[in-house]
Amino acid sequence: MIQAAGGRDLPRRRDNVQTLDGSSDPQVPFGPALETDEARSAEALRLAAVARYDILDTPPDGAFDRVAALAARWMDTPIATVTIVDEDRIWFKAAHGLDGVTQVSRESGLCSSAIQQAEPYMVADALTDARTTANSLVHGGAGVRFYAAAPITTSDGHRLGTVNVLDMQPRDVAESDLSVLSDLAAIVMDELELRLSALHLVRAERALRDQSERAKAELERFASTLQRTLLPPALPEIPGLELACHYYPTSVRLVGGDFYDVFPIPGGRWAFFLGDVCGHGAEAAALTSLARYTLRAAAWHDPDPVSVLTELNAALLAQPRDGRGMVTVMAGVLSPEPDGGFHITLASGGHEPALWLRPDRNGGTAVTEVWPQGGMIIGAVHDAAFAVREIHLAADEALLLYTDGLTEFPESGSGFRDDDLSRFLAELGHRHPRTLVAELVEKLSTFDPPPADDVALLAFGPVRTDAME
Amino acid sequence: MIDDQAESLAGLHDVPVAVEIELPLAGIVVARVHGELDFLTTPAVLRTLREQADHATHLVVDVGEVEFMGSSALAMLVALHDADPAVLHLAGVLNRKVRRPLEITGLLGLFNTFDTAEDAIAALSTS
Numbered sequence: 001m002i003q004a005a006g007g008r009d010l011p012r013r014r015d016n017v018q019t020l021d022g023s024s025d026p027q028v029p030f031g032p033a034l035e036t037d038e039a040r041s042a043e044a045l046r047l048a049a050v051a052r053y054d055i056l057d058t059p060p061d062g063a064f065d066r067v068a069a070l071a072a073r074w075m076d077t078p079i080a081t082v083t084i085v086d087e088d089r090i091w092f093k094a095a096h097g098l099d100g101v102t103q104v105s106r107e108s109g110l111c112s113s114a115i116q117q118a119e120p121y122m123v124a125d126a127l128t129d130a131r132t133t134a135n136s137l138v139h140g141g142a143g144v145r146f147y148a149a150a151p152i153t154t155s156d157g158h159r160l161g162t163v164n165v166l167d168m169q170p171r172d173v174a175e176s177d178l179s180v181l182s183d184l185a186a187i188v189m190d191e192l193e194l195r196l197s198a199l200h201l202v203r204a205e206r207a208l209r210d211q212s213e214r215a216k217a218e219l220e221r222f223a224s225t226l227q228r229t230l231l232p233p234a235l236p237e238i239p240g241l242e243l244a245c246h247y248y249p250t251s252v253r254l255v256g257g258d259f260y261d262v263f264p265i266p267g268g269r270w271a272f273f274l275g276d277v278c279g280h281g282a283e284a285a286a287l288t289s290l291a292r293y294t295l296r297a298a299a300w301h302d303p304d305p306v307s308v309l310t311e312l313n314a315a316l317l318a319q320p321r322d323g324r325g326m327v328t329v330m331a332g333v334l335s336p337e338p339d340g341g342f343h344i345t346l347a348s349g350g351h352e353p354a355l356w357l358r359p360d361r362n363g364g365t366a367v368t369e370v371w372p373q374g375g376m377i378i379g380a381v382h383d384a385a386f387a388v389r390e391i392h393l394a395a396d397e398a399l400l401l402y403t404d405g406l407t408e409f410p411e412s413g414s415g416f417r418d419d420d421l422s423r424f425l426a427e428l429g430h431r432h433p434r435t436l437v438a439e440l441v442e443k444l445s446t447f448d449p450p451p452a453d454d455v456a457l458l459a460f461g462p463v464r465t466d467a468m469e
Numbered sequence: 470m471i472d473d474q475a476e477s478l479a480g481l482h483d484v485p486v487a488v489e490i491e492l493p494l495a496g497i498v499v500a501r502v503h504g505e506l507d508f509l510t511t512p513a514v515l516r517t518l519r520e521q522a523d524h525a526t527h528l529v530v531d532v533g534e535v536e537f538m539g540s541s542a543l544a545m546l547v548a549l550h551d552a553d554p555a556v557l558h559l560a561g562v563l564n565r566k567v568r569r570p571l572e573i574t575g576l577l578g579l580f581n582t583f584d585t586a587e588d589a590i591a592a593l594s595t596s
Binding site for chain 1: 507536537539540543544547572573574575576578579
């Protein structure tokens with residue numbers, strides 16, 4: 001019977017169009033119907049509709065195979081096909097009674113003519129019918145004598161292809177049989193619509209997923225960028241002083257409420273602060289920003305730590321009530337002394353005491369809390385009082401400021417509680433700020449459970465001139 | 470140390486906190502808080518205490534059995550104090566787990582404090 005030119009494994013590419021009868025087939029891109037501009041633009045719209053259903057070159061599908069089998073059985077023909085008419089080929093979605101045929105050229109196929117009309121198309125005897133006498137399927141080895149087709153028509157009127165029946169004998173069929181062919185073509189169209197909506201769903205779902213992943217990445221980028229703006233990019237170089245800091249965030253998204261800064265103020269002195277905003281997330285971030293910039297500006301205006309904290313207290317309480325929050329801050333001023341040490345004025349706004357590391361008589365380290373007692377948490381009450389402590393930080397001594405994320409761990413875990421931090425510092429065997437912070441960070445990473453809150457660390461100590469070289 | 474934000478998380482958390490309400494005398498409500506007051510548990514406790522404060526002349530919050538007081542808990546006490554300084558009283562402030570954060574943050578002096586709830590009741594019933 002009819003043989004495909006190349007068998008089953010023919011590539012399904014447009015440039016390798018087969019013929020049904022095995023003859024070589026000159027490529028004729030368009031039939032006579034496309035000679036006018038109007039016809040060309042209608043064909044372009046039709047091809048767009050074909051492309052929309054994304055059916056070309058898809059693998060065989062049971063639903064379409066069944067339609068072809070049903071058409072052959074109903075019309076009692078040896079061959080039935082479901083075809084889609086592409087730009088330069090007729091592609092077979094289903095082929096009953098044809099082995100291994102996937103496509104033929106538009107010129108040699110019969111359904112190029114069939115899609116020109118809305119009604120079923122029938123050639124009772126191809127040898128005598130004027131429409132087909134020139135067709136290669138009729139006169140070539142295939143010997144097609146009977147052909148009937150019903151167009152597969154979209155709701156907006158585009159004829160994508162046809163449901164066809166073919167026979168090697170001439171015959172005549174009743175109008176009612178042709179309408180069955182039309183019904184089968186409508187079923188094919190329904191199937192294509194279903195397929196398309198499923199395709200849309202899958203695409204929409206994929207797009208949503210991509211979008212949500214992009215949004216998530218964007219959010220994390222945003223949060224970490226914001227986080228960076230809340231921290232000083234780097235600590236300044238202070239002659240004769242070794243400075244070290246660390247920020248341990250518990251989550252990228254819950255932009256934390258810990259902050260610190262060290263910066264020069266007039267008179268060859270340096271102001272510093274370290275604080276903790278109650279809360280997390282966007283509101284805490286906004287409050288952190290407010291606290292940081294208020295403290296910086298206030299320290300420039302009047303570096304006295306008490307007036308710095310008083311100004312921050314007023315700024316926080318001036319916030320609208322729903323955006324109000326509380327902050328604990330340790331603020332101070334560092335002044336270099338002739339002996340190589342630093343004079344430190346320290347004020348607490350309800351913050352954890354600083355830890356002062358000094359050599360003890362036995363060659364070890366004594367750790368004492370520097371606690372300007374009575375300093376109130378900032379942002380709670382209008383008449384908050386702030387207390388001051390003054391210390392002389394000598395060479396080989398260090399001061400550590402930290403936020404309570406470092407010491408607030410559950411009883412059951414391995415984290416610091418109570419005096420554990422002081423004990424850890426005393427047992428380090430040195431008082432070098434950089435090493436000390438590095439060792440604390442290392443220790444922090446071993447805690448199980450890990451810190452529940454952000455941790456900020458700021459340590460400094462005078463360095464001997466010989467040690468600086 | 471979250472306050473409002475964590476409220477939605479509280480449902481997922483195995484809440485290790487409890488509030489017992491007692492009405493020893495007319496107008497006096499004693500709320501005994503047990504467990505950990507962190508950013509996850511505090512919002513629910515604050516809601517409970519606010520409801521009680523609305524119907525009481527004196528609300529005695531007994532923190533003697535509190536095992537952890539985070540900054541959100543301090544914010545909670547400040548909020549209750551702000552609402553009406555005459556209503557809120559703190560009992561059980563000898564509890565070290567509460568006393569230290571209250572001292573560090575300088576808030577101990579802000580509140581009307583008693584060593585025990587019984588002391589508070591005795592003082593408030595004669596006032």
